[in-house]
Amino acid sequence: MLYCSVNFTKTNQINVSDRGLAFGDGVFTTGKVLNGGLEYISEHINRLQHSCSKLAITGVNWQDVEEEIITASANYALATLKVIITAGHSGRGYSRTGATGGNVIVCISEFPQHYQTWQQQGLTLGLSSFKLGLNPALAGIKHLNRLEQVLIRQELEQCNADLQEVDELVVCDLNENIVECNTANIFWLKGRVFYTPNLQLSGVAGLCRARLLSALPAVNIVSSKVSELAQADAIYLCNSLLGVVPVKQFMDKVFNVEESKKLLGKFQ
Template sequence: MPVCVNGRSTEQLSVYDRAVAYGDGVFETCRLIDGQLPLWSYHRARLLESSQRLDIPLDIAQVTDAIARVLRRCEASQRLSGVIKCIVSRGSGGRGYGYTDDMDPTVVVFWAPMPVVDHKPLKLVICDQRLGLQPALAGMKHLNRLENVMLKGECQKKGVEDGVVVSIEGNIIETTHSNLIVQREGKLLTPRLDRCGVSGVMRQYLMGSVAPSAGLAIEEADLSLAELESIAGALTCNSIRGVHEVAQIDTVKLTTGDLLQQLLQAWRSKPYPDASGGYPC
């Protein structure tokens, strides 16, 4: 499998790496299509912003060089589509939470096959576990993903693929692996993510490019669980899985409202930005 760790073709990582000890880092999961990463500009921006917020001195050239190396191996082995995962940790260090400015970040990049995606409208449960609030980490795709592991475990025990995740304040935030867009009172809304949750790149692409191209606007808003029955449909969005209609959330059956249908049609006409210029786009 094409993999690169700090510029070397190896799967070995130091036991002292802070990704292992503390989840001290961030990651990006990028869709690979015909040898291109069409959403890379969004992933790159989030990776840089998150690293800066965590005070990790990332040189983005380390990441782009590693991706280019892995993509060359993908091309040689005819793995032109799939998933490219990029992991950046603060680097290796001794025991203790403290860190020093001279630590060299660890950069890991590898290819993985596409997950199996069912394109039928989704039936979601409402997860019992609630998301904690941490504005300092909100929006980032950091390596501390124990909440998501537990949420996914809950869904597996319930025999479902995915579920709606609610904060401890009672607000709908996302699903276990995707963002949400709903229609309510003639507007397209997506949950506000300034206190918890992940600001997904497909969500950013829909808000900043797809919706405006269709004459639509997606607003961020607080959506309480109590307001679930007032929405006129929902979509999930994820950079790997794409955009999907939601048929049901717990016992609430949903139809896809007119604005959501327009958004879905606009996305289907251009599901990813044009990456014909090559990598990095």
């Protein structure tokens, strides 16, 4: 880690009674620092505000949050910035009664070097056997309870230990509908129409996904089975660090990465 602050003071220590640690009671956002500034800073702050509102987390000074992001980012040409906001400290038990109000953690770490390789060469996509639970109350929010993603990541690492050589896994929900990938949202192109999963029951509604929904002329938000991906002309993954990257292979189907880039460029 390159930098860390808690409540706008440089430190990597936090009280063990923090509700984020105890219950996953909090939210976060992760973004790309480029040339001394966080890309799409307003979108990240708006996302945090929306997520805190959904979880009724209060006591956050948003001007201080923005100033800390700006100050922390200033010394880095390329890095990863993560902002965590928890519901504060409280006593034992689920109740927030007596909680101190939001704790703000800002961390900066190295930018994932393999993302640059994926951007140039595309990535290989496999299929996770794990099924995401259905929870409309939390769907779309990037909350701190990410145990499902931890288990999916373990599966991905096991795939590579077994020499399957996949970069990411597409994940479905309990209804067998495509939701997302371990660390990214997913789009696919068939004919002249883009598709992306409906995230009303599970999954994370990423900022890069939102920008693509605005930029592309025709995107169908759908509940689709994995078989749809096998019929796609191109598949793309996206998140705030990665940007939009084409898939070069999904299961047994191989895609032309340069052609996928051209197809996307025609619509943007």
